[in-house]
Amino acid sequence: xxxxxxxxxxxxxxxxxxxxxxxxxxxxxxxxxxxxxxxxxxxxxxxxxxxxxxxxxxxxxxxxxxxxxxxxxxxxxxxxxxxxxxxxxxxxxxxxxxxxxxxxxxxxxxxxxxxxxxxxxxxxxxxxxxxxxxxxxxxxxxxxxxxxxxxxxxxxxxxxxxxxxxxxxxxxxxxxxxxxxxxxxxxxxxxxxxxxxxxxxxxxxxxxxxxxxxxxxxxxxxxxxxxxxxxxxxxxxxxxxxxxxxxxxxxxxxxxxxxx
Amino acid sequence: xxxxxxxxxxxxxxxxxxxxxxxxxxxxxxxxxxxxxxxxxxxxxxxxxxxxxxxxxxxxxxxxxxxxxxxxxxxxxxxxxxxxxxxxxxxxxxxxxxxxxxxxxxxxxxxxxxxxxxxxxxxxxxxxxxxxxxxxxxxxxxxxxxxxxxxxxxxxxxxxxxxxxxxxxxxxxxxxxxxxxxxxxxxxxxxxxxxxxxxxxxxxxxxxxxxxxxxxxxxxxxxxxxxxxxxxxxxxxxxxxxxxxxxxxxxxxxxxxxxxxxxxxxxxxxxxxxxxxxxxxxxxxxxxxxxxxxxxxxxxxxxxxxx
Numbered sequence: 001x002x003x004x005x006x007x008x009x010x011x012x013x014x015x016x017x018x019x020x021x022x023x024x025x026x027x028x029x030x031x032x033x034x035x036x037x038x039x040x041x042x043x044x045x046x047x048x049x050x051x052x053x054x055x056x057x058x059x060x061x062x063x064x065x066x067x068x069x070x071x072x073x074x075x076x077x078x079x080x081x082x083x084x085x086x087x088x089x090x091x092x093x094x095x096x097x098x099x100x101x102x103x104x105x106x107x108x109x110x111x112x113x114x115x116x117x118x119x120x121x122x123x124x125x126x127x128x129x130x131x132x133x134x135x136x137x138x139x140x141x142x143x144x145x146x147x148x149x150x151x152x153x154x155x156x157x158x159x160x161x162x163x164x165x166x167x168x169x170x171x172x173x174x175x176x177x178x179x180x181x182x183x184x185x186x187x188x189x190x191x192x193x194x195x196x197x198x199x200x201x202x203x204x205x206x207x208x209x210x211x212x213x214x215x216x217x218x219x220x221x222x223x224x225x226x227x228x229x230x231x232x233x234x235x236x237x238x239x240x241x242x243x244x245x246x247x248x249x250x251x252x253x254x255x256x257x258x259x260x
Numbered sequence: 261x262x263x264x265x266x267x268x269x270x271x272x273x274x275x276x277x278x279x280x281x282x283x284x285x286x287x288x289x290x291x292x293x294x295x296x297x298x299x300x301x302x303x304x305x306x307x308x309x310x311x312x313x314x315x316x317x318x319x320x321x322x323x324x325x326x327x328x329x330x331x332x333x334x335x336x337x338x339x340x341x342x343x344x345x346x347x348x349x350x351x352x353x354x355x356x357x358x359x360x361x362x363x364x365x366x367x368x369x370x371x372x373x374x375x376x377x378x379x380x381x382x383x384x385x386x387x388x389x390x391x392x393x394x395x396x397x398x399x400x401x402x403x404x405x406x407x408x409x410x411x412x413x414x415x416x417x418x419x420x421x422x423x424x425x426x427x428x429x430x431x432x433x434x435x436x437x438x439x440x441x442x443x444x445x446x447x448x449x450x451x452x453x454x455x456x457x458x459x460x461x462x463x464x465x466x467x468x469x470x471x472x473x474x475x476x477x478x479x480x481x482x483x484x485x486x487x488x489x490x491x492x493x494x495x496x497x498x499x500x501x502x503x504x505x506x507x508x509x510x511x512x513x514x515x516x517x518x519x520x521x522x523x524x525x526x527x528x529x530x531x532x533x534x535x536x537x538x539x540x541x542x543x544x545x546x547x548x549x550x551x552x553x554x555x556x557x558x559x560x561x562x563x564x565x566x567x
Binding site: 060062067068090091093094097098102104105106107108116117119121166169170173 | 371372439441442447450451452460463562
């Protein structure tokens, strides 16, 4: 179901202005500009190596951890520049959570995985932690499958369950934006459809930005779509416009399968 | 058999005509490699067997816990065994904090750059210093300059210098074995680097880390050259065999083995040497076994998976 939201009336949760990302001398993102509407799902599509993952990792300052990576330009969250010198990247990542391509639960129990975030942010009350764990696992549609074995290792879960656990782990820190870097690419079709259903639920409370290599997935789950090519943001629009009335020839070629 | 030959012949005609000679070369190679690997095991078995054969008859309660004798037969190695453990523990107390912190810094904090290269280069250079040179350095500093004379503390500090690089490397490698995805996951949840290291990286690395510590301990336990001129080649007579004063002379088992062969006046020096060698070898082997068992158990406990 493609929704057709009215873009002009939406508040912009994040704003990217003239973003350049370099790895050493290689420029992976060239002058990227993007407004991300609040409480919507924004899909980033494009052929492999076009810079989608690089772009999304700039949004919560993950490039700070990569030696040799350099980010220039402005990215704002509710109007605040997240790369300003007085901004602590730790607080940025608290507000902007991330789900990775491969499920990456910690080698700890299911419970410890979910409450990892709240614990490092200072929550010590055992009862409160249990509440957070249940709430987050329910929100990630995993509670019923794991409620009897919260103390078992998270590594015993299936890939799809692990990925939903990772989503629960992100929800537990109560972020405002959730970044997803091809969250279903390592999963089978059934696990994928569960994740997609979940994303539909998540946008009620969060702003979701998702990288996907599957155009069908983008069409199914997103409100807006951005098309990337060779490090450039070619076209941004409502998902229905991008897929039915692309303005740029390159977008059209990609959508219709003539490219990449 | 005839069938097999026939099949070989027919496959030879199907495949290239050098298939047979290639197969023979392959068999010879496999056999040679197996022999090389097997000889490692054989050497160990022969070595242990020989030491047991020579030394087992010497082992007794009195030998293991008794006092060494300076002139008569029947001396024991009690204080030496104690000193070996005492110096080992002292050394670990000095080595572990510095080495683990330095390794942690290099692996988790330092980006590529001059300072990391400098630390790495210093550690590698330090690692190549022969233990006897380190022993003479200890002699100059702790024994002569500080006027400590031969002491357990001087020996332990010398061993600290000797083993710091190895321990640092062990730490680095244990941390490097932790998947980068754990770091990413932790940092993306808003953890600081320190929280990530303490709550995710270290628990995941604890198995290899402990294994490394125990293996280095085995080396410390068997070290001789660095101790002869720092901790001394005699025990503090007239006091208890279990002398906790770090400023007393403290001959270890390995040094005792050396000194009984070199300068002992006792008539049963050979027997004592054989017995000491056996005890030393068994202890060091035990360290290796313990390293494996404990490392595996801790990995399972902390990560819920066998590795």
